[in-house]
Each structure stands twice: as C-alpha cells, then as structure tokens.
Amino acid sequence: MSAPHPLSPITPETSYREDFQFLRGQVERKPFLIYIVAALLLTGQFYLASLRWLGSRIPEQIPQSLSWCGLIVLFYLILPAFLIKFVFREKLRDYGLAWNGLHKHGWPYLILLSVMVPVIVLASFNPHFKSYYPFFSYASASIGGFLLWELAYGMHFIAVEFFFRGFLLFGPAQRLGPYAILISAVPYCMVHFSKPAGEAIGAIFAGLALGYLSWKNRSIWGGALLHWGVAITMDLASSLQKLHG
Template identity: 45%
Template sequence: MKPIWDALRKHLRQDFRWNLYGTLVLFLALLITFNYSVNLERGIIDSYRGNPLRIVWYFLLYCFAYYGGLLIYLGFTKEWWRLKNPRFWLYSLFILAVLGLDGGFYGYNSLSRALFDGAVYSYLFHCFTNVSSALTVFLPLALFYYFVDNQRHHFYGLQPKWTKLKPYFILVSLMLPLIAWASFQPDFLRSYPTYFDSNADEFFGVSRWVTTLLYELLYAFDFVSAELMFRGFMVIGMAHLLGRGAIIPMVVCYASLHFGKPLGETIGSIFGGYILGVIALESRSIWGGIIVHVGVAWMMDLAAWLQKM
C-alpha cells in the first residue's frame, strides 16, 4: 500500500487547497442533488433510448460536469492560459463526444432482438451492452491516438506493467467489508447483481456457470474501457495540457457517469475516481485502476447474488 499512499501524499501536497476543494465539494453536491431530485439520467435522458438525442443529452451532461470542474480548478489556480491552447479543446471535446456516444449508443438493442429471433434477448442485450465499448470507445481512441495524438504514452496507460501491482489487490480486499455492508441495503440490491439468470444456458445447451462467466468477463471489459477513458485519456492523455489539473474535472465527470446508480455508489465514485486518477498520473498506467475497478465490480455482483440466493 505504500506506493499508493506516497502518490496521494505527493499529489495532495502540491494540489490541495481548502478553498478549491471546498468549492469542488459544493459543486458536486449541487450536481448530485439536482440529478437525484429530478431523476435526470433515468427519468429524462434514458427516455430517449433509441433516439440519437440521447447521445446529445449525455454529451451535454458530461460537458457541464467536466468544464464546470475545470473552471473551478482554473479559478483558484489562475491557470486560465491553459484554455488558450487549441489542442486542449480538441482533446477535451473529443473525449466528451466519445463519452456521449458510449453513454447514448443503443444499437445493440435491435441486434439483440434480431439474433436467435429474440429467444435470448435479455442475455444478449446485457452482453452487447458491455462489449459495445469496443466500437464506441476503443475504436475512436485508437484512431485518435494514431492519427492525432503526438505523444508516446503507450495508448493512454494500457501498456501492461505487471510489477508493483500487489498494493492494488490489497486495496480491493480492503473494500470487502464496505461491500458486505452495502449488500444489505435495498438500494444496492435493486441495482445488483447486474446479471440476472436467463434461459441462455438452456438455449445454448451449456452450464449456467458458462453463460454467467461469459457475462462477467464482458462486464469486466466495460470497466477496462471506463479506465481507458477516464484515467487513461482524461488524466494520462491530457496531463501535458492540464498538468495536475487533469484530475479534478475527470473526477466530476466520472461522478456524473454514475448518476443512474445508487446514491452511495455515486458518492463513492468521487473518492475512487480521485485515488485512481492520482495513481494513473503518477504511474502513467491504468492497470492499477483496472484491477481495483474490476475487483470491486465482481465483488459487488457476488455479494448481491449471495443475498438473493
């Protein structure tokens, strides 16, 4: 755990200001309160499922969160000159467009219904939901990286770094008591497990564990794409434009990604996003974040599944 604490202490020594972080907390509180008061994501944005306007809605939400967090940071650091760099606008608008596309894309719905005459629609829908980021995230980022980005950071921190990963497994294990407590909360159990039993195992003539394992592997893939966008592109990819200021707008935007989740998970994403952002900035790798993110996600599904047995 020492490398993680060292990275956090180093970052806080250089970045922390009471007025800055206090204003950030207030902004996040207002944003979260508004979302859960009017049911912004599930009640308004998701009502446009299948409509291209859903992508636009998500784009506007992420823009407000990201640029709002950035303006707070620049207002206290007086680094307004960063906004004069055209590459900042190219990078930031690009990743926010990718986020909007990934959040609002719904093409996998018709594909799920078309395959096998819809006999296993529910199962295919959830699987395609998780793997669709190969099209909506990985492909756009790969094209941007090879044709626009002039950095050499091994595709936004995705280069394998298998050394010094032990602290992240320890960090995942420390989350176990909190997840166990959350699994007794009604709000948690309304959202998890993310995969519900279907007739897919009978349809394909395989064990239930085979279809469950496939779903969970694709579920993990979705978290890899999330780390690539938020810690990879927004932190590692934009550090040359924003320095340490890349973390705060990412955190606010990352919190808004969870607006359709239970309130406790949204609040937890703020702290988790901040810690993983600092780790990515210091290590130039997103593998620590992938381990933590996937490990916690799998434990949440398992805890909820055990509660509902």
C-alpha cells in the same frame, strides 16, 4: 507583481474577432480535440444506449447488459484509441496501457479492495442490492453465465479506465499537468448520476484516487483490476445470497 491572468487580453472592449484570434493562438490542438471528442463520445454512448430502436435491433441471444458493455468498449476504448493512434500518431502505452511499475505500487489497490470487500458482503444482505446485481440476469443462473458476464464486465472496466484515467488524463496532462486528474474526475462522477447518490458522491473521491494512482504508475491496469475485483465480489455476493435466500 502577480502574473497576468491567462484571459486578460479578452475584455469587454476587444472585438470577437480579436478574442477568437487570441484563443486560436493559445489553445493547443491535442487537448482541444481530446475534450471535444470526449464530450461527443460520452454523449453518443449515453443516448445510443438509451434509444429504444437500438434494443429492438439487438438479437435476442445478446442481452441488453452485454450490448451495453459492447457500446462502452466501442466509445470508451476503441474510438479514443483510434484517435491516439491515427490522428495524434502516439503510442497507446503512453496513455496508460502499460504495466510499468504496477508490481511495485500495486499495494494501494489491494488495500482499497480489502476495504471494499467487507462493505460489499454487508450490503449483499440488502434486498435492493440482491435485485440490482448482477446486471446480467443469467449470471446468477449458471457458472457459464457468470463467467461470460464477468469477462464482458472486465472488458467494460478496461474501457472505462482507459477513457477516464488514460485518454482524459495523459493526453491533457502534457499541457495541464496534475490538474488533468481533477478535470478527469468530473465527467467520471457525472456518469454515475443514474446510480444511488452515495455511489455518485463516492465516484468523486474514487476518480481522484484512481487518477492519482494512474498518474503515479503511468498505468490504468491497477484501476481496471480493482474495479473488476469489486464487481466480481458484488456479483458473487449477490448470486450467493439469491442461491441461499
């Protein structure tokens, strides 16, 4: 006989009170909080970053691209880490902030980077690519500006990896197992909707691949370094094209 469906006690004949009592007994506190908080953080970061009044309150010395990185770090890293540390009372290293066996299993990341580099170099000849990257306009103006932006961008990628391949992966994984990889890839794809369709579609497969590698290594650092390496290559290629174009 097949196992009963998990929601089989909920039927058109049961009362809403009975349904609620059943769900309350089935839903675990931590995965529930993680998904609710994640939805609030994603929504808050998106709308806060898009508010016009926020831009008017940022000092002129801080470009919008840098303030955007700051918001990402706040919403994707600091606030989830606060929840893990002070509400769940768990170690951050258990959510991917550990190197673990990355030195043994870092080669898939190197392969992915080596595949991306020639693609980026070819794309850098596209006028749209040159006008789009780097996000921080001063990065192409001086070495200091470039280094400042890449440092901020690197922190942004650590936050992104921690949120999608740490917070949304290792927390629910205790209940959902490897299905957490699939679930974490969904919002990761959705945050790319404002970008070209190819990049959004690619984010689906990137989310699955990076989720698997984070799961295998119990670490987000490989994905963060890969993201950062790709971003530096893109910004460097674009800046060189502008310099010699």
